[in-house]
Amino acid sequence: MKLRIVVLCWLLLAGAQAAQAAAIGYVPMDDRPVNLEYVADTARAAGETIVTPSVSAIAGRQRPGSGSRLWDWVFEQAAVSDAMALSADSLVYGGLVASRTHFASDAELLARLEKFRELKRRYPALRLYVFSTIMRTPKMSAGATEPPYYEKLGPAIFRITALEDKREVAGLSAAETAELSRLIGAVPAENLADWRTRRAKNYRINEQLQQLAREGVFEYLLLGRDDASPLSASHQEARHLQTSGAGMDASRYLSIPGADNLGMSLVVQAINDVNFRLPFVKVFYAPGVGGATVASYEDRPLAESIPQHIVVSGGVKADWVEHPDLVLAVNSPADGKTREANQPENVTQANPAVRTFVGQVCSELAAGRTVSVGDVSFANGADNSLLTLMKEAGILDRLAAYSGWNTAGNTLGYAVGQGMLSPFMPAGQRKKMLAVRYLDDWAYQANIRGQLYEEVVYPAGNDGQWLNALKPRVTKAATLKIRRFAAANLWPMTVENIWVEFPWNRMFELGVHIR
Structure with a gap:
């Protein structure tokens, strides 16, 4: 932090002028609105120029992103950008979900990682803000966002890693040691090996990202602890990465909770930096x-x-x-x-x-x-x-x-x-950003989502993980409820200009749009 303050003060004292409408290139971890649309809308509302790859190259729920197309876009966009905020999950694995399900070899992953060095060699003045995730360890998972076996074995795998983490931190009781042995024996060896192998590959990639940050390839490296728990494989790896990242200043590297917030944070940091704001x-x-x-x-x-x-x-x-x-x-x-x-x-x-x-x-x-x-x-x-x-x-x-x-x-x-x-x-843009959050977080997540489950989803025999043929009916009902909520609770607006979608064909997230 001291380094950041000193540099910014030096620039201001030297008479540096704030860049106007800086061009920011942005590769999100996937195409969900919280990672792509909302981030870009926020930057544009503040008068910034932000560009993103074609949506067809970015990861969706059932398709990984195209690493080759994304890297081609990055090298092309680098020539006309002041800074770039880049998801390593997208550029190395193909996206957030792909980081948990890929079968790439270490050699393939390292070859993709090496492109960051090449990018900096070609464009040494380009500010690179890179974010990656520490693979999550959920207590349970459904809907094909983990390997198929995790839906059934997830609770046992989570508990195994919690006990292994605790063994390193505080030691295990005799009962916990016995529980760990029993759980390892109960989980099919091939499934546990698959999960551990992928974690190990991803861990090594994060170590290499730290090394790139040490070399000065990145302006900033941000590691997100995705759905972390106080005891878990994610927490265990975060501890180890804290050791391997020792000595790097917080002005260049940090690991923080979350995943879907990383793109917003680094895009905003890039905007602040190129405009000399602190x-x-x-x-x-x-x-x-x-x-x-x-x-x-x-x-x-x-x-x-x-x-x-x-x-x-x-x-x-x-x-x-x-x-x-x-x-x-x-x-x-x-x-x-x-x-x-x-x-x-x-x-x-x-x-x-x-x-x-x-x-x-x-x-x-x-x-x-x-x-x-x-x-x-x-x-x-x-x-x-x-x-x-x-x-x-x-x-x-x-x-x-x-x-x-x-x-x-x-x-x-x-x-x-x-x-x-x-x-x-402008006030109108700020209020639009607020309205999207109120309608998503307050209207939908806290209230309407539960109503839709009871009124539409469950009666149709659906569990909300894959809406499929039910999607048009749920979308119509959600749009009506969201508009009514806006009319009853927000400031005067034309509610007919509000529309919603279920971008990943499930109930969990909503895309809120205001024309």
Whole structure:
């Protein structure tokens, strides 16, 4: 961080002028809206030029991306870009899902990795911001986003890795040692070997990415801990990579929670860097456990991860600053336990902690500060009580940004990134970014998704993993509900200009579009 501050100060003192509408080349990890469309829309709303490869070359749910086409595009685009934010998962494996299912050899993977060196040799002045993931270790998985056997064996494999991680960290009891032996014997050897072999390959690639960062090939390297747990193979590898990455400054390399937030963070960092900006961010939490919260799907407390989310977006946490560029208001659960947004506990009646939190948000806004809300009280959706109270307070359209989706890391990456760029957005564009998040995180994830399961999906004998023939009916119902929600809860807008889609043919994610 000291290096970043010194360099930026030197440039400003030397009279450097901020680049205008810098050209950013961006390769996402797949074609889901949170990785592709929303990131590009955010940059463009802030007046930046961002270009992406053809969607047909980018990974979808059932197809890996075309590595050769993506690399051809990268080398072509490099000649006209000020910076590039590149997914190593896409360029090395073919995408995020492909990183968990590929059968490429070490030689094939290293040959693809070597193209980063070649890119820097050809374009030495090009700023390269590269992100990769530490392969996740989910407790369960469905819908072909892991190898086929994981749907059945996932819980056992997860528990095996949790015990192996604990064995290194704290040791195992006799009962746990026996449990580990029993589980290893119960999982077919060929399946466990396949899973471990792929993990080992990916781990070696991440080590090599660290080496490229040490060599100065990258302006920044960001490793995401995808769906990490405090004890798991992902956590174990993160510990080992922390050792191999020792000595690299946070201004050049970090590992943070999440995956789908990585593209947003590095695109925003690239924009901040080429425009010689260093946003100062003040952070406050809702009353209660606050920064000591370890959110679901993560392995570190918020107080450790939030400063990192700010750094990787090109800023610095600065609570002492009287006039920060951004205030990040974090709606953390009072008891430090994040629950699922579709559970009955997600009520609309605000408790005292939420009321105090909204009061502080209102005070910051009244003082003329730029405020972004990171809503991590629940996983996979917004806190109904928070949004209801912010609606009653009349501040929904006054925020710089809002985010409350999927994991805490996903939420914070967006809240920080969009919040940093919001001052450069016309009011109409800023409100459009807000509306998309409210309709996705609050309307759909926390409420309408569950309604659609009960009213349409389950009665049709579908489990929501593959909508197939049911997709048009679900899309029509979702569009109607989303429009009604917008009319009832958001500021005046033409709701007929809102439409939605299910881009991966499943209920989990929604694409929200506003014409």
